[in-house]
Amino acid sequence: MIRGRSCWTALIIFLLIFPTAVMSELDSGLSAKRRRMSDKVRKMFYHAYDNYMTYAFPHDELKPMTKTFTNSLSELGNLKLENLPREYNGTALTLVESLSSLVILGNNTEFEKAVMWLSENLTFDVDARINLFECNIRLLGGLVSAHILATESTNRFLQGTYNNQLLVLAQDLGHRFLPAFNTPTGLPYAWINLKYGVMENETTETSTSGCGSLILEMGALSRLTGDARFEHAALNALHKLWGMRSSLNLLGTTLDVATGEWIEYSSGIGAGVDSFYEYLLKAHILFGKEEFWRMFHSAYLAVQKYFRYGSWYHEADMRTGRATYWQLTSLQAFWPGVQVLVGDVAAANLTHREFFYVWKKFGVLPERYLLDHQIVHPTEKYYPLRPELAESTYYLYQATKDPWYMEVGEAIVNSLNLHTKVEGGFASIKDVTTMQLEDHQHSFFLAETCKYLYLLFDDSPLVGRNYIFTTEGHPLPVLSDWHERLPDVYTPPNMTSLKINTQKKQASAMSMQVCPANLLNPGHGGQEIESVCHVPDLRDDHRCLTDDDCGIDSTNCRRRSCSMAGYCGLWLFI
Secondary structure, eight states, X not given: OHHHHHHHHHHHHHHHHSHHHHHHHHHHHHHHHHHXXXXXXXXXXXXXXXXXXXXXXXXXXXXXXTTEEEOHHHHTTTOOGGGXXXXXXXXXXXXXXXXXXXXXXXXXXXXXXXXXXXXXXXXXXXXXXXXXXXHIIIIIHHHHHHHHHHHHOTTSOSSSOOOSHHHHHHHHHHHHHGGGGOSSSSOOOSEEETTTBSOTTOOOEEEHHHHHSOHHHHHHHHHHHOOTHHHHHHHHHHHHHHHTOOTTSOOOSEEETTTOXXXXXXXXXXXTTHHHHHHHHHHHHHHOOHHHHHHHHHHHHHHHHHTEETTEEOOEETTTOOBOOOEEEGGGGGHHHHHHHTTOHHHHHHHHHHHHHHHHHHSSOOSEEETTTTEEOSSOOOBOOOOHHHHHHHHHHHHHOOTHHHHHHHHHHHHHHHHTEXXXXXXXXXXXXXXXXXXXXXXXXXXXXXXXXXXXXXXXXXXXXXXXXXXXXXXXXXXXGGSOOOOSSXXXXXXXXXXXXXXXXXXXXXXXXXXXXXOEEGGGTTEEOOOTTOBOOSSTTOBOSSGGGOXXXXXXXXXXXXXXXXXXXXXXXX
16 A cells, blocks of 8 residues: 555656656657557548449449448338339449548549549439438538538649539539428428429328428528528428427427328437437528527427436427437437537536447447337347447547547447458448348448548548538538628627627637536626526426426536425535
8 A cells, every 4th residue: 555655656746847748748649549540540431432432333332241232312212223214323322422531531532533423424313212301411411512622622623623513413403302392381201203303192201300401401502502492491491390399399200291290299319300409500500590599599408308317318208398218329429419519518428428338338339229228129229330429529529638539439440340340341230239240331431430530530631620510421611601691789699798808709608618608797797608508497496396397507517306395406416
């Protein structure tokens, strides 16, 4: 024991005497690790990309175990491969999805080759039934993002010139989307034929994400082309959807676009709803409209109040707020990334750690995990190379610079190489309990999973630039020209002025990226900046009958509980 104390004393003295040398050595080791890991992720990307180009291009996606292809966008519509027109070769989906990743990896030569091939060969004039949501986030988002990247720099093209070919393709695709919005409610059909529009007897059922997560791509397309119809259609659908929320500010999961009635009332932050929340916030950042922030803020408070249980999020009935399903879904892992964007970093960290715990338990993240039984869902045991945990890890590292998140990233990289890498690419996992593989390499593995892991270890491609990422990982620049023109004197309701160094500066929980954001405002007589995580108690006097009467504390974003004496407080943490 004495010897142990002596060792610690010697270490402390060494750190006090030689702090600069120690920090320099730590920084050097960290830099070496970043270089090693970014190179490892680069090799992962090209192993997946090269095998796609060899065995599957120009079809949609690679089947890495058999080294063949699948036209997945068409198959999503139940249009079997053998029934496709003979000349149909797919949409080169994985190539489109890889464009922004190629730029981030600095491969302008391959980017130019890909753009030129797409501009000369890709067509959407095909008799194929596709999913509107998937086609929007993957194809339209990929084309719009790549067009912007192509025009940002004159160094991207060495052999030829770029004349907006990708934007022409994107506009053509956008026009083919518009018939889907011709419904009594303005909510779009989930499925549409690229050549003939909405087919007879098409299903009218869609998801909240399916009709509420179109605004970024279609809004950006309108800003680039000057054709307002794309943004108007997406915005009209979003307004209609928001108007269908319950009195608790909750939405369901599935609905009927013809009647505007809910089909599934149970909802959460996972499949069927996830990107709806994400796009409310990101639309506010991208387009500067205050209405997006108001919608997001109301929805965020409702999520914190009715879905959150400690560091987990269950599902609940949109009408009553009562819990329905106690389960974790892999798509929920995007949520900490959204929380980082609004400054709720402490809550993001807690939830992220729970997801990583499940990842370590199985080696990957199962599609559905039953929280009440602590077991994998019996029929949803798969892991299709999803990116959401890597995405949130990247955001949390950017917010905190805590090297622990790089350790998380390294564990994810090692797991992917150990369990999913095959000779012909990276295969999905059919059963996480046995690590049985499935013959499918999804395009989002290149668009998102590899991209976020690479940026975690090497963010130099984004230094000095201001982007947001779509739900498919396609970067869109935040431009002042895309923001609403506001009056000279304008103070959004979620912002107050802070006087720092005698200069006035707009500040909010989101812009300051802090939680708690319950900070005194010296410039406005002690006015406080409201935290986005704060949910007030039901009663002003803080009296309560059950825990449901208590909210989320504004000082540390923890759930308050009802004491035996009938008062809300942080009793569980005393």
